[in-house]
Amino acid sequence: MKILIVDDELLVRKSLGRACRARGHEVVEAADGQEGLMRWRETKPDLVFLDVLMPGMSGPEVLQAIEQDSVVGAASAGPRAKVILISAYSGEHNVETAHQIGAHLFVPKPFEDIFEVVTKAEKLGGTQ
Amino acid sequence: MISYKILWIDDDQAILESAGRLFRQHPWTLCTAAKADDARELLLRETFAVVVADQGLQAATGVDILEFAKARAPTTTRILLTGGVEMSVIEQAVNRGHVFRFVTKPWNNDQLVVDIAKAIEHHKLKMAESSLLREITLQNRKYEQLTSGLEQLVNERTVTAERSKVEVEKQLTNLRELVRFIKDLSNLTSPDELMGLIRKEVRAFHDVRPPVLGYVDAERGPMLLYFHGKQAIAHLARVIWSNRSRIRSGEEEDRNYLMSEFGRTFLNKVLAVPLKRRAAAGDHETEPPATLFFEHALADEGVDRFLSFISERLQPLSIALDRILLDLHLKYTSRQWESTFDGIKDPIAVIDRDFTVVNANRHFCSDLDANRIAGRPCHQILASSESMCRGCPVPTTLTTGKPQKGQIRRGNRIYEVLSYPIRLHDNLISTSFINHYVDVTEARELDGRMVQNEKMAAIGLLAGNIAHELNNPLTGIRSLAQVLLAELPPGQLHDDINEVERAAGRSQKIIENLLDFSRGGTEERQVRISLNEIVRRTLPMLKTAIREHRSEILLCEQEGEIRVEPHLMQQVVFNLVNNACQAMKDPGTITIETDIEEGKCRLHVKDTGVGIPSEIIESIFEPFFTTKEKGQGTGLGLSMSRQVIEKFGGDIAVESQVGQGTHFTVCLPLVGIVAESASRTEKRAGA
Numbered sequence: 001m002k003i004l005i006v007d008d009e010l011l012v013r014k015s016l017g018r019a020c021r022a023r024g025h026e027v028v029e030a031a032d033g034q035e036g037l038m039r040w041r042e043t044k045p046d047l048v049f050l051d052v053l054m055p056g057m058s059g060p061e062v063l064q065a066i067e068q069d070s071v072v073g074a075a076s077a078g079p080r081a082k083v084i085l086i087s088a089y090s091g092e093h094n095v096e097t098a099h100q101i102g103a104h105l106f107v108p109k110p111f112e113d114i115f116e117v118v119t120k121a122e123k124l125g126g127t128q
Numbered sequence: 129m130i131s132y133k134i135l136w137i138d139d140d141q142a143i144l145e146s147a148g149r150l151f152r153q154h155p156w157t158l159c160t161a162a163k164a165d166d167a168r169e170l171l172l173r174e175t176f177a178v179v180v181a182d183q184g185l186q187a188a189t190g191v192d193i194l195e196f197a198k199a200r201a202p203t204t205t206r207i208l209l210t211g212g213v214e215m216s217v218i219e220q221a222v223n224r225g226h227v228f229r230f231v232t233k234p235w236n237n238d239q240l241v242v243d244i245a246k247a248i249e250h251h252k253l254k255m256a257e258s259s260l261l262r263e264i265t266l267q268n269r270k271y272e273q274l275t276s277g278l279e280q281l282v283n284e285r286t287v288t289a290e291r292s293k294v295e296v297e298k299q300l301t302n303l304r305e306l307v308r309f310i311k312d313l314s315n316l317t318s319p320d321e322l323m324g325l326i327r328k329e330v331r332a333f334h335d336v337r338p339p340v341l342g343y344v345d346a347e348r349g350p351m352l353l354y355f356h357g358k359q360a361i362a363h364l365a366r367v368i369w370s371n372r373s374r375i376r377s378g379e380e381e382d383r384n385y386l387m388s389e390f391g392r393t394f395l396n397k398v399l400a401v402p403l404k405r406r407a408a409a410g411d412h413e414t415e416p417p418a419t420l421f422f423e424h425a426l427a428d429e430g431v432d433r434f435l436s437f438i439s440e441r442l443q444p445l446s447i448a449l450d451r452i453l454l455d456l457h458l459k460y461t462s463r464q465w466e467s468t469f470d471g472i473k474d475p476i477a478v479i480d481r482d483f484t485v486v487n488a489n490r491h492f493c494s495d496l497d498a499n500r501i502a503g504r505p506c507h508q509i510l511a512s513s514e515s516m517c518r519g520c521p522v523p524t525t526l527t528t529g530k531p532q533k534g535q536i537r538r539g540n541r542i543y544e545v546l547s548y549p550i551r552l553h554d555n556l557i558s559t560s561f562i563n564h565y566v567d568v569t570e571a572r573e574l575d576g577r578m579v580q581n582e583k584m585a586a587i588g589l590l591a592g593n594i595a596h597e598l599n600n601p602l603t604g605i606r607s608l609a610q611v612l613l614a615e616l617p618p619g620q621l622h623d624d625i626n627e628v629e630r631a632a633g634r635s636q637k638i639i640e641n642l643l644d645f646s647r648g649g650t651e652e653r654q655v656r657i658s659l660n661e662i663v664r665r666t667l668p669m670l671k672t673a674i675r676e677h678r679s680e681i682l683l684c685e686q687e688g689e690i691r692v693e694p695h696l697m698q699q700v701v702f703n704l705v706n707n708a709c710q711a712m713k714d715p716g717t718i719t720i721e722t723d724i725e726e727g728k729c730r731l732h733v734k735d736t737g738v739g740i741p742s743e744i745i746e747s748i749f750e751p752f753f754t755t756k757e758k759g760q761g762t763g764l765g766l767s768m769s770r771q772v773i774e775k776f777g778g779d780i781a782v783e784s785q786v787g788q789g790t791h792f793t794v795c796l797p798l799v800g801i802v803a804e805s806a807s808r809t810e811k812r813a814g815a
Contacts, residue, residue, distance in 0.1 A: 011604020018611045088599035110599050110636045114607035115614070 001125045002026045004045035006036030006062065007086070008054045012109075016049060019118045033057025037065050045081045047125045050103065052087035059085060060101045067102055082124045132177035132248050133157045137167040137193055138209065139185055143233070147180075150237055156244070164188035171200045177251040178244060180231070182209040183217060191217070194225030203254040205247040207231055302440075309441060313448035318456075319343060319353050320360040322449060326420065327355065329441070333434050335425040337396070340386065342369045343418035343449065346457040350416070352389055365389060369400075371416045375439075376400040377431060386421060396425045401438055404446035418449055475543075475565040478550070479506045481526055483516065486560060506563065511538045521547045525561055535568070540750045544568045577768065595639040602639070606632035638668045654776070656799055657694055658687035659722050659729045665694070666701040667720075673709040674718060682721040688729035689800040692776045700772050703765040704733040704792050711737030711790060724798060728778075731794040739786040748782065 003025050007013050010031070017027045028043050030036035033054045040048060040062070050059040063083065070080065085103040088110070098106035105124055111117050134156050136147050144160040151158045159176070161167040164187040171179070171193075179197045181190035194206040207229045208221045221227040228250055229243050309329060316322050319341060327338045338355040342365060345351045350365040369385055376382055378397040387394050402417040426434055466489075469476055475492035477485050483505045485492075493501045493509050507513045507520070516522075521534030525547040534545045543565040549558035609629035616622045660683045667681070690697075701720075708718050716736035723730050740748060749770045773780050778796035 009600045009604050011601060011608050013604075015604055015607035015609075015611045019607070019614075022611065022614065088596045088603070110603035111607055114610045117607075 001047060001122070002028065002043060002045045003121065003125075004028045004030065004036065004039055004043065004048040004081070006030045006033065006039075006048065006054070006059065007051040008032050009051070012051070012086075015114055016117070019114045020121070023118055023122065033059065033062045037062045040066060040081070041069070047082045047084065047121055049084050049086055049121070052085060053089060059087075063102050082121075084121055084124065131155055131157045132251070133159060133174065134178045134180065134244065135159045135161065135167065135170055135174075135176040135197075136180045137161045137164070137185065137190070138180075138182040139163070140182070143182070143209075150240065151244075154241065154244075156248070164193055167193050168196055171197050175201050176204050178205045178207060178247045180207045180209055180244075184211060189217075189220075191220045191225045191227075194221070194227060198226055203251055203258055205251045205254070207243065207247055209233060209235075306440060306444075310444045313444050316448060316452060319351075319362070319449070319452060322445075322452060323353050323355070323360045326445070330422070330434075330437075333424070333426070333430070333437070335430060336434060337423040340421040340423075341418065342416070342421070343453065344415045346453070347460045354390070368416050369419055369421075370402075373402045373404075373417050375402065375435070377435070382421060386423070394423055396423045398423055399431070399434070399438075401442065403449055404443065418446075418453075420445075474567065475510065475563075477506055477510075477563050477565075479522070479561050479563055481559050481561075483507060483522065485509060492565070510565070511536065517545075519545075521545050522561055522563070525549050529558060536565075538565075540569075540747055541567055542569045542572055573767070591642050595643050598635070598639055602632055602635055606636065642669065654691050654693050656689045656691055657697075658689050658802060659697075659731060659796065660684060660687050662690075662692070662694060662697045663701055663720060663722060663731070666698045666705070669702060670705050670709075673706050676715050677709060677712060678715070678717045680717060680719045680721075682719065684722040684724055686724055687802040688722065688724045688798050689802060690729050690776065690778075690796040691799050692796070696772045697776070700769045700794065701731065701733075703769050704731075704794070707765065708733050708735035708737065708790070708792075711735050711739075713738065716789070724801070727798050728795045729798045730796075732791060733794075734789060734791045736789040739788055739790055740782070740784040741786055745782060745784060749780070 003020050005013050005016050005020075005027060006029075007016070008031055013029045013031070017029055020027050028039050028045060030039045034057050036048075036050065036054075037057065039045075050062060052059040066080070082105075083103040084105045084107055085098040085101075086107050086109055088108070095106045098104075105120060107117055107120065132155075134151065136144060136158060137160070138144050138147075139162050141162065144162070148158055148160070159170060159174070161170055164185050167181070170176075176197070179194060181193040181197075183190035185193070190208050190210070194208060197204050197206055205228045206225055208217075208225065208227045209231050210217060211233050218230070221230070228247055231240060231243060309325075312325055313322070316325060323339065323341055326341075330336050330339065341353040343351055343353070348364060350368050351362045352365045353360055353362045355361070366389060367385070370376075370381060377399050379400065382400040383394050383398040386398060399422040401420040401422070403420065404417070420438075422434075424431070424434070469489035470491070472489060473491060475489065477488035477492045479485050485501050485504055485506050488501055488509075501509050507515065507517050511517050517536040517538075519534045519536045521532035522545075524534075525532040526549075529549055529551075531546065531548045534547070536543050536545055546564040546566065548562045548564070550560045550562060551558045606629055609625050609632060612625045613622060613629060616625060663681070663683060705718065705720060712718070712735050717734075718736075719732065719734040721732040721734070723732070749766050770780050773794055773796065776796055778794060781793045781795075782790060783793075784790040
């Protein structure tokens, strides 16, 4: 499975990326929303970890842009990647609001166990 | 000069001679007689001033002679000469002879002279008397003649006079009765008493029953006052009686009215006597006049008599009732004002410019007798202070003449004082003030709490932001550690990374608690949580405070659950422990202990600090009470803690000994007990 990780926190990208790779997935990383949107369009991932609060472009804004793509029939259009919204501001988002903005799952930070998060992603991506 | 003649009768020649010798020295003419017959002859021929007769004469007794002398000339004074004193002689002498003196033989010359002189005086008196009598008799006779002609006329006149005298007497009695009635009226203070008097007054009319009085009471409305036996009873009139102001005799309307009010039959006639309306009755036009109802069985003539009797008394009665009702009204009005002021929860007082209380409501003098307050200074009564309260606005009111505000303390309460000058004339300086005291303790507390809440909210926001900022890297640290652990083979490095992972985990927990704790201001649901857990969650935040002291954390082996809002309860624990630490100027021991007793979950926070003096221990839970330096504490920590605990159905108590330390105990209802294994005891030496 091709996984895109969009998070401005280096250690989060690193740990999540490493855990995913350890499970045999292909990982693409992006350090902010802008880069995330670019990589998303480029690589057409199966699954995206999307942080909410990032400098420049926030996670929901990235999602909105992707939605826009499918409407105008851009090149990136096609079967849409599954999205896991991750956020430290748990008060701001929950599973429900995540659904509303087009994400499939919400995982609050901090993670209790990184591998559990990867397992959730695999379930969502249908690789497990 | 008249020489008074004395006749001496004695058959003893020697006595007559010695008397003659004796009398020669006096301006008296002595005649003597030795025999009774001679004496009688002399008495018939001449008039003597004094006759002295010896009792023991041969042909008669002295008394006989004296009796004769009296018959002949009553003005002659009579003296009886005796040898001894026999009762029978004395009796005769007094009864028959009307003797002036007894002289016993042998006599004392001086005494005899005195007796004779007295006898002559007596004679003179008798003479004067008789001449006067004679004159009077003569005059009387003259008058009699004069008046006899008038008598007829006078007789005629007298008859007329007698008749009018009776009339006048009757009128006078009437008037006296009326005056007494008016006087009696002036002493009455209630309609009941008035009724009693009317009843007494009409008692003379046997066919008139005790009266019924309808009047309008300022407080209760239209009342009917009647007699039940001797007792005057008042009841609220269901319907108002006739509004007419004319005396009515035997009208059905009045009888029907009474029958419907009293629910009984009135067989007799009813006389309705409306009393005169109040002089200043401008606004009472709609009220019926007070009316007296008499049920009676009088014949027509009797009615007239009774009516004139009542009419005479109508005016004073009306005035008296007016006065009584006005009095009651005044009393009611002033009582109304009084109870209005007393009903106000705030103390209110009228004071002089020298702070002397003139009048005050009940709440001003809470536990004092109202009449003991007048004349005493307000600060003495209100705040038990000998000097003016700090913050009192009265001096400013005095100088500016305008209403002023100020805040004073009364015990542990804070009052806002609104002082209004009372100005009787626009241009005069006011000499007294109305002070209205409003207890603003709660309001201030609320203000303080709002500030505190805002502060907490701000801290919460800040803490929340920081916590979130930390969460990001912490997630990275912990997750990376977890990934590395999975990749690393067992060994030193693995162990070290494991430590990093665990430390990150702990940090995560602390941040979580901090977020919980700072969620102040937002209403949270009460949840079941173990008291131990609350303590465990709070401890990390107290590390700095506790650091320099030795701490003993003795958590109960059983996890006693309570029902609270966790972040509030954490604040309580935080406050108590923080206070305990601050109470210890030098490093000491702080003990945090939980236990379960009698369905209560208890938290003990003990310190070995300075302790709380007994005189302020009562106040420590009061809002704004603080012993800390300005800026160090709000004085709200303990009061809020108590409020929080009471909200959860618990209580907080304190014991303290100066120099030994303080022990706070929080008791909360136990709602359940969970796993026993989670407990722990931790002892740690101060850093």
